Structure formats: C-alpha cells, structure tokens
Amino acid sequence: MMRDNVVLAGSLKFLALGDIMQLLGANSSTGVLRLISRYAADPGFIYFENGNPVNAACGNATGLEAVYALFGWTDGEFEFTRENVLSQRVITKSRMGIILEGLKMVDDGQVKRVGPGTGSRRHEMLEDPDAVPIIKGPLVDYMYVADEEDFFDGELIVEEGKHGSWIWVILEGVVEIMRQTPDGPLPIVRLGDGSFIGSLSSFLIQGHIRTATAVAVGNVQLGVLDSQRLAQEFSRLSPEFRGLLISLDRRLKQLNERAIELRQKQLDPSGYVENRKPLIMQASEEESFYLIREGSAAVVRSEPFGRIPLATLYKGDYFGQLPFLDLGHEPEFASIMAAKDLKVRKVEINHFxxxxxxLSTTFKNFIDNVATCISVSTKVVCNYYKKFGGTS
Known part of the structure; x- marks a missing residue:
C-alpha cells in the first residue's frame, strides 16, 4: 500500500530520471525521491526543494556525483514523498543543466549503466552529437485539451511566416522546430511528449505570424489546447506577471535569432559587451530580481571557447534570480552586462x-516549458558558437 505522503511512484522503464526531475521541477515539489533497483546494491536518494535538487546519496557517493550515477539506472522503481527536506544544500547547478550533463555522461560512458542489457543503446537525446536535444514536458493535463490531431512522419504542422493561433501539447511523438535561413532549414530544438507547440503570441495577438516551422518526426499525436481559456487565465494575472511572461517569450525568440546569426557567421559579440559593465556576474550568488525601467542590458555567457551573447533586454524586461523557473541563464550560467543608461527597479519575487x-496545471506546465526551451536553446546556441564562431 502506498504511504500517504507518497505522491508519485512508478517504474524507471516508463519514466526515466530526467523526466521525473522535469516533472518535479514543473510542480515546484519539495521532498525526497527514492530509487531502488535489483541491479544495484544500495538505493538512491535525491532531495528536492521547490523543484530543484539540493543533495543526493547513493552508496558512498553524495551530491552531484550521486545524481549523475543514478542517471545510469535503466531498470528499477521510484517513489517521491512530499516532506520537508532537512538535508544541507550542496547542489547549486540548475536542474536542466544537471539533466543534460547526466545524459551526456551516460552517453560518453562516464556513468555506468545499471540494468539488464545496457551495453550499447545510446540515449535518444544524444544519438548524434550534432543533433539538437529533445525537450520533454511533464505529464499532460487534459483539462485544456479541446481536440486531438494526428500528423504523419515528415508532415508540416506549422510553417514559418504563415498566420496561426493554435497551441498544441504533444501527447505522443517528437516534433522538430526549425528556422528558415538562406542556407536552408536550421534545426533549433526537438520537442517530445508533454511539450508545447506555439508561443504566448499565438493566443495573445490577433493574426499572429508563426516565427518557426514545426515538422513531425515519425508519427505524432497532438492535443489542441483551448486558446480562449489560456487567454482568459493570462488576462487575470497581474500586469507585472504578464510582463514577466512576455519578457521570457522575447528571450526565447532572441536565442533562435542568435542561432541563425551564428550559422551565417553574422554574430558580432563585441556589441553585447563593449561600453557595458557587469551588473550580475556569471556563477555569482545574486538573489535579487530586477525590472528594467530605462536603458538596456545584455545576457552573456562565458565558456572556455568565448563569450557568447544570448539576448538583449530592454525597458519592461526582467532579469536576476528567478527561483521557481530554471532558465539556465543568470546568475549561475550567464552575466548581465549593463549599458550606461540602464535604470532598474528591484522586484519582490514572493508575489510572483x-x-x-x-496557476492552472496546464498554464504552469506551459510556462515551465518556455523556461526549459530557453535553457536547452542556450545550449544549442553555445554549440553553434563553438562550431561556427562569430562574424566571418
């Protein structure tokens, strides 16, 4: 019998660790994830606060080492108990950063696979080192699903430059998102079960023009969302929270533009850092959140192979530490470079x-999916920067 405080349980064959972590993150869950396997001598434990892992243990391993080891478990059972976590916070890496790194370590053989017949199969996100990763969302909430549609392999779902206001949630299958360039289509991300096709603009702007193309990879089943209900829920939010969501939407669109500029060798990083001073340094412990009142700031990521411009923020945009969403940007993985004319106002994050x-489960899942797309698209931009460089 399931204990009263166990709110999620199942098989690792059905739901892998990365998917479980995304689900717990989307629901800002606090508690303990316990994993057991007949192929492992000791159980594994991961401790979560507000959806983010703060510590872990598996045998003699603790912290990140333990989390990465558990990514190798392909057979076993898991259960998540909702409870206060007393464990000390030793993990500071972002949730999506952990997921991507854990999968890569398994793929590269740095983490031992634990389970039957685990000698050769590569993880689907990393079959091709140059392929864009697959983003999976949490379990689908059918409350907002108004209809279902099927698409076959290679079929066009959305075409860049065409009008459209539908938003879908992927019930089953994989969809590739790409942008058109003079050199041909450029893959941006692949979306899997639980992810959303469409942006905030899809249900907010009359006559919205699609900014990307979506194509079915294999057969795909989509749930058509009730856009009117989404728009009504959006309208009930405070003006500040609506502004935050629009700011996140702009970040994601800019990341797609950076990828195109890099592919065409037209990105000049100097414009994002010259005559700007660091307001938030990458890897800092900044905990504040800000609204731009005037001027501009740039989001810049530092890697061993260079400084990578990600986005430019203007009046009405937000930046800083956002505890309930994992963007893979500042303060942990990017700096904020302020222009001379920048003026900001500190924001009380508790209201947000x-x-x-x-929020409803569907709207919360939609926002979390935007944040995950920002995090993964940032990784894609970094990979393109390493491959193609900046201006030619």
Whole structure:
C-alpha cells in the first residue's frame, strides 16, 4: 500500500530520471525521491526543494556525483514523498543543466549503466552529437485539451511566416522546430511528449505570424489546447506577471535569432559587451530580481571557447534570480552586462511565486516549458558558437 505522503511512484522503464526531475521541477515539489533497483546494491536518494535538487546519496557517493550515477539506472522503481527536506544544500547547478550533463555522461560512458542489457543503446537525446536535444514536458493535463490531431512522419504542422493561433501539447511523438535561413532549414530544438507547440503570441495577438516551422518526426499525436481559456487565465494575472511572461517569450525568440546569426557567421559579440559593465556576474550568488525601467542590458555567457551573447533586454524586461523557473541563464550560467543608461527597479519575487503557485496545471506546465526551451536553446546556441564562431 502506498504511504500517504507518497505522491508519485512508478517504474524507471516508463519514466526515466530526467523526466521525473522535469516533472518535479514543473510542480515546484519539495521532498525526497527514492530509487531502488535489483541491479544495484544500495538505493538512491535525491532531495528536492521547490523543484530543484539540493543533495543526493547513493552508496558512498553524495551530491552531484550521486545524481549523475543514478542517471545510469535503466531498470528499477521510484517513489517521491512530499516532506520537508532537512538535508544541507550542496547542489547549486540548475536542474536542466544537471539533466543534460547526466545524459551526456551516460552517453560518453562516464556513468555506468545499471540494468539488464545496457551495453550499447545510446540515449535518444544524444544519438548524434550534432543533433539538437529533445525537450520533454511533464505529464499532460487534459483539462485544456479541446481536440486531438494526428500528423504523419515528415508532415508540416506549422510553417514559418504563415498566420496561426493554435497551441498544441504533444501527447505522443517528437516534433522538430526549425528556422528558415538562406542556407536552408536550421534545426533549433526537438520537442517530445508533454511539450508545447506555439508561443504566448499565438493566443495573445490577433493574426499572429508563426516565427518557426514545426515538422513531425515519425508519427505524432497532438492535443489542441483551448486558446480562449489560456487567454482568459493570462488576462487575470497581474500586469507585472504578464510582463514577466512576455519578457521570457522575447528571450526565447532572441536565442533562435542568435542561432541563425551564428550559422551565417553574422554574430558580432563585441556589441553585447563593449561600453557595458557587469551588473550580475556569471556563477555569482545574486538573489535579487530586477525590472528594467530605462536603458538596456545584455545576457552573456562565458565558456572556455568565448563569450557568447544570448539576448538583449530592454525597458519592461526582467532579469536576476528567478527561483521557481530554471532558465539556465543568470546568475549561475550567464552575466548581465549593463549599458550606461540602464535604470532598474528591484522586484519582490514572493508575489510572483504566489501567482505562479495558483496557476492552472496546464498554464504552469506551459510556462515551465518556455523556461526549459530557453535553457536547452542556450545550449544549442553555445554549440553553434563553438562550431561556427562569430562574424566571418
């Protein structure tokens, strides 16, 4: 019999660790994830606070070492108990960063696979080192699904430059998102079960023009979302929270533009750092959140192979530490470079947290999916920067 405080349980064959972590993150869950396997001598434990792993243990391994080891488990059972976590916070890496690194370590053979017949199969996200990763969302909430549609392998779902206001959630299958360039289509991301096709603009702007193309990879089943209900829920949010969501939407679109500029060798990083001073340094412990009142700032990521411009923020945009969403940007993985004319206002983040907590499951999943797309698209931009460089 399931204990009263066990709120999620199942098989690792059905739901892999990366998917479980995304699900717990989307629901800002606090508690303990326990994993057992007949192929492992010791159980594994991962401790979560507000959807983010803070510590872990598996045998003699602790912290990140333990989490990465558990990514190798292909057979076993898991259960998540909702409870207060007393464990000390020793993990500071972002949730999506951990997922991508854990999968890569398994793929590269740095993490031992634990389970039957685990000698050769590569993870689907990393079959091709040059392929864009697959983003999976949490379990689908059918409350907002108004209809279902099927698409066959290679079939066009959305075409860049065409009008459209539908938003879909992927019930089953994989969809590739790409942008058109003079050199041909450029893959941006692949979306899997639980992810959304469409942006905020899809249901907010009359006559919205699609900014990317979506194509079915294999056969795909989609759920058509009730756009009117989504728009009504958006309208009930405070103006500040609506502004935050629009700011996140702009970040994601800019990341797609960076990928195109890099592919065409037209990105000049100097414009994002010259005559700008660091306001938030990458890897800092900044905990504040800000609204831009005037001027601009740039989001810049530092890697061993260079400084990579990700986005430019203007009046009405937000930046800083956002505890309930994992963007893979500042403060952990990017710096904020301020222009001379920048003026900001500090924002009380607790108000945003409360609004986020009261959202419907579908709208919360949609926002979390935007954040995940920002994190993964950033990784794609970094890979393109390493491959293609900046201006020619």
């Amino acid at each position: 947290q409360k609004e986020y907590n009261h």
